Amino acid sequence: MQPSNTFVGSIDQGTTSTRFLIFNREGEPVASHQVEFSQIYPNPGQVPDQSNIETCIEEAVRKFEAQGHTRTSIQSIGITNQRETTIVWDHETGEPLYNAIVWTDTRSQRIVAELKQKPGAAQLQTLCGLPLSTYSSATKLLWMLANVPRVKNAFDRGTLAFGTVDAWLVYRLNGGVPANVFVSDSTNASRTMFVNLETLQYDETLLDFFGIRGKVHLPRIVPSSDATAYGVVASGALAQVPIMGCLGDQSAALVGQKGFSPGMAKNTYGTGCFLLYNVGDKPVFSTHGLLATVAYHFGGKPIYALEGSIAVAGSGIKFLQNNLNFFQESKEVNGLACSVEDNGGCVFVTAFSGLFAPYWIDDAKGTIFGITQYTQKGHIARATLEATCFQTKAILDAMEKDSGHTLSELAVDGGMSNSDLAMQTQADLISIPVYRPKMRETTALGAAIAAGLAVGLWHNFAELRDINRFGGVVFEPHVLRQESAAKFRQWEKAVQMSRGWLGSKSAGQKEAVGPKDGKSAPAKNPDLPPSKGTQIPDTSLISDVVKRITAVKERARVSVKEIEVTHPPVQTALALGSVFCDLDDADEEDLFLELRKVEILQRLRRLRKRQSDSY
Numbered sequence: 001m002q003p004s005n006t007f008v009g010s011i012d013q014g015t016t017s018t019r020f021l022i023f024n025r026e027g028e029p030v031a032s033h034q035v036e037f038s039q040i041y042p043n044p045g046q047v048p049d050q051s052n053i054e055t056c057i058e059e060a061v062r063k064f065e066a067q068g069h070t071r072t073s074i075q076s077i078g079i080t081n082q083r084e085t086t087i088v089w090d091h092e093t094g095e096p097l098y099n100a101i102v103w104t105d106t107r108s109q110r111i112v113a114e115l116k117q118k119p120g121a122a123q124l125q126t127l128c129g130l131p132l133s134t135y136s137s138a139t140k141l142l143w144m145l146a147n148v149p150r151v152k153n154a155f156d157r158g159t160l161a162f163g164t165v166d167a168w169l170v171y172r173l174n175g176g177v178p179a180n181v182f183v184s185d186s187t188n189a190s191r192t193m194f195v196n197l198e199t200l201q202y203d204e205t206l207l208d209f210f211g212i213r214g215k216v217h218l219p220r221i222v223p224s225s226d227a228t229a230y231g232v233v234a235s236g237a238l239a240q241v242p243i244m245g246c247l248g249d250q251s252a253a254l255v256g257q258k259g260f261s262p263g264m265a266k267n268t269y270g271t272g273c274f275l276l277y278n279v280g281d282k283p284v285f286s287t288h289g290l291l292a293t294v295a296y297h298f299g300g301k302p303i304y305a306l307e308g309s310i311a312v313a314g315s316g317i318k319f320l321q322n323n324l325n326f327f328q329e330s331k332e333v334n335g336l337a338c339s340v341e342d343n344g345g346c347v348f349v350t351a352f353s354g355l356f357a358p359y360w361i362d363d364a365k366g367t368i369f370g371i372t373q374y375t376q377k378g379h380i381a382r383a384t385l386e387a388t389c390f391q392t393k394a395i396l397d398a399m400e401k402d403s404g405h406t407l408s409e410l411a412v413d414g415g416m417s418n419s420d421l422a423m424q425t426q427a428d429l430i431s432i433p434v435y436r437p438k439m440r441e442t443t444a445l446g447a448a449i450a451a452g453l454a455v456g457l458w459h460n461f462a463e464l465r466d467i468n469r470f471g472g473v474v475f476e477p478h479v480l481r482q483e484s485a486a487k488f489r490q491w492e493k494a495v496q497m498s499r500g501w502l503g504s505k506s507a508g509q510k511e512a513v514g515p516k517d518g519k520s521a522p523a524k525n526p527d528l529p530p531s532k533g534t535q536i537p538d539t540s541l542i543s544d545v546v547k548r549i550t551a552v553k554e555r556a557r558v559s560v561k562e563i564e565v566t567h568p569p570v571q572t573a574l575a576l577g578s579v580f581c582d583l584d585d586a587d588e589e590d591l592f593l594e595l596r597k598v599e600i601l602q603r604l605r606r607l608r609k610r611q612s613d614s615y
């Protein structure tokens, strides 16, 4: 066993900050440094800046040495990073060809709509575990190919290299072209949509679907904990220290929470919020809006997870801080939200990037419902915190359906988990205890564990047992299930009412981010009959409503087609869609009655027309 004065470093390249932490064998951070950075809106994000990492390493090492340690006692380094964010560079020169497109970015929305119409689209998720959406790296790469001439030129010349943040950082930390260490760990690679979840290799069907097979340099996929694959740091304060661990940040948090057994789950409230549920060594493909993903792969069999991804969590708080000037620092959100007793009737669907799991509504937009003259900042702050908690509840419900297992406790971490009110609200909504560990840098800890296992700082999971085990806080549910169920129903209604805004021509809004060439036309929806002279502003919404109508049309004895043709289809669909958002049996009955009304109305109109014609 290594002496206890050996350490492992961990680079955490998050969405809003870069950190470097040095952990001891007890899993305690002994020194760290963090640099926050901002993204460029609505244009592309920057390529993750290696100089931030160098600064963090230098500063943390300085603090570490000030405690009497020597830098040579840092045995290896782990990397953890925001996933899906897409980076392209020239394979020959190592030069980045465009800014990174960050995982939250929705500019590929039209591309996604078009891809959904392509043969084979429905099978993708059964191969890679991910739904076709703006979230994955694949559609971001296609957007670059369609819109950035430099990227297209490199593609045509055969020099285009693609990677997620891990691949880029490993490549850069090794010194770029000369060493050419071009690898990605399986937890990151599995987020691209190019990788077969069972083989953990690039899948020809997937590469063909996206049209990139043999045309783009892709990183070699390697295990998350490996003594040699990731190379060594080429320069700086930790030059020659080997990189031995690499995990996407959500996988790292699961490892940092020691969620090593099937049935264990964690929820990380960072920029977004991600619930990962360990399902063991076989992937579980969700039928309820969740993702199948690699939890970690430490050699041997990979371990898989079901994932519920929420696009906006802490970024909603940043929105209140930076855009609405509600407070100076994120931590103040708790006090502001506690300044009122409840949300005052406000529900905030924070769909800044559409809605992710379990809804997957690309065209939803952020919407606050229930504002009155009475509404205060505190109500909106509270509604912002609640939005993430409601989505977590929806994800847990889906997870229970997919796994057949009810969670007994939810382990949490990430910046927003510092809000006691948010965590209490979470426990109240899901009716199980929420456990927040004492040390919340679990993401960085996970990467340190991956690197530490490879270098022999730890030898097995049993040795990790006492790490961060004591001193946490448990939030017990205090609210009656009925009460939280009623609130949740209101949330679900708000979700349905937030749909379709992006496609609405009448809104006159500017698309926040999107293809500038205007070439791609909105997708045609094959579910719809052609409607004379009516422009269809939002095909997905109508398609959804038509599906619902179809489901009950037998009972309603009305023809969907007749409604579409004789009744203004968009208005009908919108009206029905917003009122009958969640079709349980009672709603179906209501919809049935409503359809009857529509039918009667149409008959009356026809009758009146015939009467007036005959005069």
Ligand SMILES: Nc1ncnc2c1ncn2[C@@H]1O[C@H](COP(=O)(O)OP(=O)(O)O)[C@@H](O)[C@H]1O
Pocket: 014, 015, 016, 017, 269, 270, 271, 272, 313, 314, 315, 316, 317, 318, 330, 331, 332, 333, 334, 414, 415, 416, 417, 418, 419
């Ligand atoms: N005390 C706090 N209460 C609520 N939210 C917080 C608090 N501290 C940080 N946050 C939020 O957490 C997010 C940062 O969390 P972090 O886990 O560092 O995310 P990331 O890894 O995505 O950069 C920010 O969006 C911020 O708004």
Ligand SMILES: O=P(O)(O)OC[C@H](O)CO
Pocket: 014, 015, 016, 081, 082, 083, 084, 103, 248, 249, 250, 270, 271, 272, 273
């Ligand atoms: O920055 P976070 O912590 O919200 O995590 C980003 C995720 O990896 C995106 O999938």
